[in-house]
Amino acid sequence: MxxxxxxxxxxxxxxxxxxxxxxxxxxxxxxxxxxxxxxxKVLSKQGVAVIITGTANLKHRTMLSLIYACGLRRSDVLGLKIEHVDSKRGLLLIHKGKGNKDRVVPISEKTITMLRNYFVAYKPVTWLFEGQKVGKPYSESSFDKVF
Incomplete structure (x- = not known):
């Protein structure tokens, strides 16, 4: 037992x-x-690279890259707003993450470049990763279906 x-x-x-x-x-x-x-269980660098490069959708690839590069949780990524990204200083604000606490994490230049490409392609208004409706966050259920 x-x-x-x-x-x-x-x-x-x-x-x-x-x-x-x-x-x-x-x-x-x-x-x-x-x-x-x-x-x-931790994936190898090669395993993570295969998953990220194997994802054709830019939004999904950017979400995966942020999760991996910044050590984020699903709720952290889905709760990101545009103003939480400080690309000049290379920082990302995680607002009310686990334990209802705020934290700041560094973002690599490579990830910032990916975020800029994503921003140009998708033009989010409020949430960094918006769902089908403009101004609404990407839903947990959609995230779960994709990943």
Whole structure:
């Protein structure tokens, strides 16, 4: 039985004794195993290059490049507005990222060039990556379908 299943069983027993039997249950009687913390699988540089260069759509290629080059999450990329890009200083503002915190990340000159090419081709108005409707952000569901 896996660690998570064991922990759920202990929690269920505790709730059963508290709510149904109306007695306190000492969860220390049962050992709760520690959750496993697995390291994420990391792609090689070549693997990332194949994915990025294999993407024909400029918008999608630019999104992937930003994710890889700046270490962004899906929500970070979809939440980017035009004013969050400071190409002169080579910085990108991530507004209300994980933990509802703002952070600033550096952008390489190569990524800035790609962003400029994307901007010329797509002419976004508000959001850096807009959806089908002008002024609306690219949706999570569309992102998930593409990637």
């Amino acid at each position: 896996g660690n998570t299943t064991q922990n759920q069983t202990v929690s269920g027993a505790k709730l059963f004794f508290k709510q149904i039997v109306k007695t306190q249950f000492d969860p220390e009687v049962l050992e709760r195993p520690q959750r496993e913390h697995l390291l994420p």
